[in-house]
Amino acid sequence: MSISSSRLQPQAPVGHLLERGQVLNHFVCDHPMTLPLTFPLLTAATFTIALLAGLYKCIIYPALLSPLARIPAARWHARFSPLYSYYIKYVNIENRTVHDLHTRYGPLVRLGPNELSVNCFEGGLKTIYTGGFPKTEWYHERFTNYETDNLFTTTDPKEHYQLKRMVTNVFSKSSILSSSALRITTSAVIFDRLFPILRESSRSRKAVNIHPLDYAYSMDSFTGFQLGGKLGTNFIQKTEEREWYTHHFFDGRPYLFWDFEVPNFTTWLQRFGIRLVPEWCAESQVALEDWFMPKCDRAAELVASQDEMQLQASGDWPTVFATLKQKYEELDGKSKTPTRAGESQLYPHRLEIASNLFDHTVAAIETSGNALTYLHYELARRPDVQSALRAELLTLDPSRDRKSELPDSKALDALPLLDAVIHETLRRYTPVGGPQPRVTPRVCTIAGYEGIPPVVRVQASSWSLHRNPKVFPDPEAWRPERWIDATPDELTEMRKWFWAFGSGSRMCIGSNFAMLSMKLVVAAVYAHFQTSVVDAEGIEQNDGFSGGPIGNKLWLQFDEI
Structure with a gap:
């Protein structure tokens, strides 16, 4: 049975419609205030x-x-x-x-x-950083390379755990101290590249700007271990390449705020043609990535075609690259990360490996480089500490008479004054003094305040932690003896608050390498040279996330002894 559409939608005659229109018009005209009052009130x-x-x-x-x-x-x-x-x-x-x-x-x-800063161990560091509070997206935005996450940027705890397991062994203290490849490559960097410059300073009585050389040594030492002696950088001798790198690496720093603190606002302004961040900043990042990728590709060729034992003996084995590549292949042999347009994956997980290795180099050049500069600065002002350190170093084998060999890494690591000098420099001039943000995962108690809700940004900074006068008396003073003269209880407390490498599962993976690398070069230099300050203008530390001298220089005189 069908229902007529005319019954559902009755049609009125035209005359009736006109009458209705007249009635409506009459109502509106006779009541002119009704609609204007109703709508403004609503x-x-x-x-x-x-x-x-x-x-x-x-x-x-x-x-x-x-x-x-x-x-x-x-x-x-x-x-x-x-x-x-x-x-x-x-x-x-x-x-x-x-x-x-x-x-x-x-x-x-x-x-x-929605942002808290914390400066205590109990209820602070212990709760947040060893309690597994997740990282914020800030890390992903700032430290991602090749549009691919790495160990430092990933916010997923499971992914971080998996990535960390891949390199934990190669960066463990036992592996670092016993690595023959590390000793071979670092020895070449120190004695074949750095020492000729320092000896020329002594011979000609001309000062050396040690700050860029500290960057260069840190990069050369690390990439020699990471990629092997042949593929590692030679920034000490190749001044042009070093200056090109540091230009692209540092010159965009003044614009980081816009991209990483207020990215939505920055993107919104771009819609109207207002660019707060110049295009060349992104171009610099791409240039650095393009410079580094061929090194990884050549390392892959070395691993695939050469004998590991032979390369180990010559110091040319890409230790970290080979380890990471092998671990990725053990997972599934396939890249999980899409490539850039027009780019092919020459080998599985190419971008993931490159992103992780590039991140390692970024940390190495700046943090260790700045720490070494401030260590040189303090030692150059304290001949008495230099003399005491030199006396300690000369107890090792080889002595100063054997000028082209490094002492045993384990024996060097055990020297108390050398260790104290480096720890005190990292405390007083912490290379990464800025906040390390995390997010509260649930309702929690922080620093005695209960009921802190989820998704609150919480952060600590080594700059403040290292200046607690109850733990580090006279915190602005550089006093390496505090690490030697402390009682066992005092030393335990100092180590709890020492945060140059972070803490918990997200602690810096390269801390053991960084410590040994600095000890090796400090031992070599101060066993053979005496230093004095020539020009330290601008030595004050930059107050950013990471901090070096605001003047970007430190001129020292080196005198061979």
Whole structure:
């Protein structure tokens, strides 16, 4: 049975429609104030409700009712606005400012509506960093290479655990101290490349700007171990290549804030043709990646076609590359990461390997390089410490008479004054003094404050941790003897607060290499040379995430003995 459409949709005669239109027109004309009053009232009510809701959400709740409201705030407006946190990052005064805030307000400070800074071990470092609080996307945005995550950037705990297992053994202290390849490559870097420059300073009585050479040594030493002597860098001797690298690596630093702290705002402005970050910044990153990738590809060829024993003996075996490649192949032999347009995977996991290795080099050149510069600076001002260190070094075999050999790594590592000099430099001039942000995974207690909600950014910084006067008396002074004269209990407490390499599962994977690499070059240099300061203008440490001398130089006179 069908139903007529005319019954469902009755049609009125045209005359009736006209009559209805006249009635409507008559109603509107006779009641002119009805509609104009109704709509503005509704609009005003809606606007008022929206305004009140916005005030409650953005100001009243975060400032007065949030569980974070009882935490001391950096400024009154930091309770509901992130502008103060952005400001201290943008003008590069974050480390000193946050430390002053902790000195004034205690171990927990609110920097923004959803950002806390913590400066304590119990309830702070122990809770956050050994408690497995996840990393923020900030790491992914800032440290990803080849558009591919690596050990440092991944926020997934399982993925991080898997990646860390791949390289844990090759970077373990026992492996580092017993590595013959490391000794061969580092010995060549020190005695064949660095020493001729220092001897020329002694012979000609001309000062040397040691700061760029510290960067160069750190890079050459690490890439020699990572990729082998043939494929590692030679920044000490190849000045042009070193200057090209440091130009691309450092010159974009003033623009990092826009991309990594306020990326959405930066992207939004680009829609209107306003670029806060010049295009050449991204081009510099690509240039560095393109410079590094062929080294990885040649390392893959070495691993595939040459004899490992022969390459180990010559120091040309790409130790870290080979380990990482083998571990990836053991997983599944296939890359999980899509390639860039037009790029083919020459071997499985090419981009993942390159991203991880490139990240290692970034850490090596800057952190160890800056630490060595400040170590040279302090030793050059203290002839008495130099003499004591030299006396300690000359107890090792080989002595100064055997000028082209390095002492045994294990014996070197056990020297108390050498270890104290490096630890104190890393404490006083921590290379990465900026905050290491994490996110609260659940409701938790931090620094004695209960009920901290999930998804709050929490962070500690080594700059502040290393300046706790109860743990490190007279913290601004460089006093290596504090590590030797401390009681066992004091030393335990100092090591708990020492955070140059982080802590927990995310602790710096290359810490053992960094320590030995610095000890090797310091031992070699100060067993054979005496140093003095010629020009240290601008030696003050930059107050950024990572910090070297603001003047980018340190001129020393080297005198061979």
